[in-house]
């Protein structure tokens with residue numbers, strides 16, 4: 214007999230009510246317009262690679278199978294890796310709970326966790342990250358490279374598993390305007406984060422992209438904090454870095470859109486730890502059969518997480534970074550059968566496993582960048598997850614052991 218596939222709409226309780234019921238291995242994604250909680254897996258696919266055609270075929274297969282098995286309203290949730298050569302994980306949850314947009318009175322404040330770390334190890338070491346930035350700077354003089362995003366990570370061995378529900382509550386309190394997620398990557402493992410960056414949202418034939426690039430860490434002194442935001446708004450280096458990203462997204466979206474609104478310049482937006490240059494692009498799809506996943510695959514990876522030109526940046530990342538990004542700087546999101554959906558960039562996130570977590574951050578390197586500033590920028594970006602978990606780390610004393 215066909216399994217029933219309940220798809221519940223829970224408008225009254227977004228998103229905290231949904232989170233209250235979170236269980237291990239649930240999939241959670243919340244944006245300014247919707248919250249999804251997927252439970253169990255009705256159908257899933259680990260793709261051989263993450264090329265646009267492969268993703269499109271996999272999504273079609275998942276929807277066909279779900280329909281054939283009596284699933285009335287299937288939604289795909291998933292993780293797409295940074296690298297097209299790696300495997301994406303797409304699945305249709307057996308049960309889906311949805312909640313509508315957030316409202317102010319739902320912005321409850323939840324305390325940070327008190328995670329106990331056995332050890333915190335930077336990978337690569339801070340000095341190696343600075344050397345990689347230095348090497349990138351020399352590539353600008355000797356190759357066609359204009360920008361490359363270089364990342365690093367912290368591996369934290371924990372005394373006890375991090376409580377995913379408490380962590381998501383904390384992330385929602387500090388990142389209410391962003392994209393908060395926990396997507397299972399294996400049994401009791403997930404990629405969990407609080408991304409501020411929307412690659413694409415599709416609602417009918419309307420698409421919205423919100424690239425971020427050009428950043429400065431925030432400061433605890435309010436005057437210095439405002440001075441930094443004002444400095445970012447007029448920083449030539451950051452405006453150039455931002456323009457590269459917007460130009461690449463416009464070039465990829467134009468052929469897909471009947472109309473595309475491109476603002477004249479970026480605005481400055483805040484997260485808990487960073488100021489970012491931000492541009493919101495809005496378009497109308499020329500071909501309404503193009504899904505949110507299809508548009509996302511056509512844009513990914515943008516120079517916000519890779520660089521420009523794409524191939525030179527990809528090669529520089531492979532040779533300089535020294536670790537596999539996996540889903541970090543990939544995409545997390547959802548797509549329904551009508552093609553609507555949202556795909557956020559998987560940043561300000563961590564891999565969570567029962568005995569460890571791995572926190573990641575990257576920064577755009579352009580001519581004029583300084584290794585020390587990029588190190589500090591990545592440290593500040595990692596603080597979103599470290600603060601939420603209640604972990605302390607300092608690059609000046611990198612090998613922390615409890």
Ligand SMILES: C=C(O[C@@H]1C=C(C(=O)O)C=C[C@H]1O)C(=O)O
Pocket residue numbers: 362410425426427428489517518542560561573574575576577578594
């Ligand atoms: C790569 C990350 O962030 C990206 C890089 C940014 C930059 O270099 O200014 C800004 C936002 C993101 O597009 C990250 O947060 O890890």
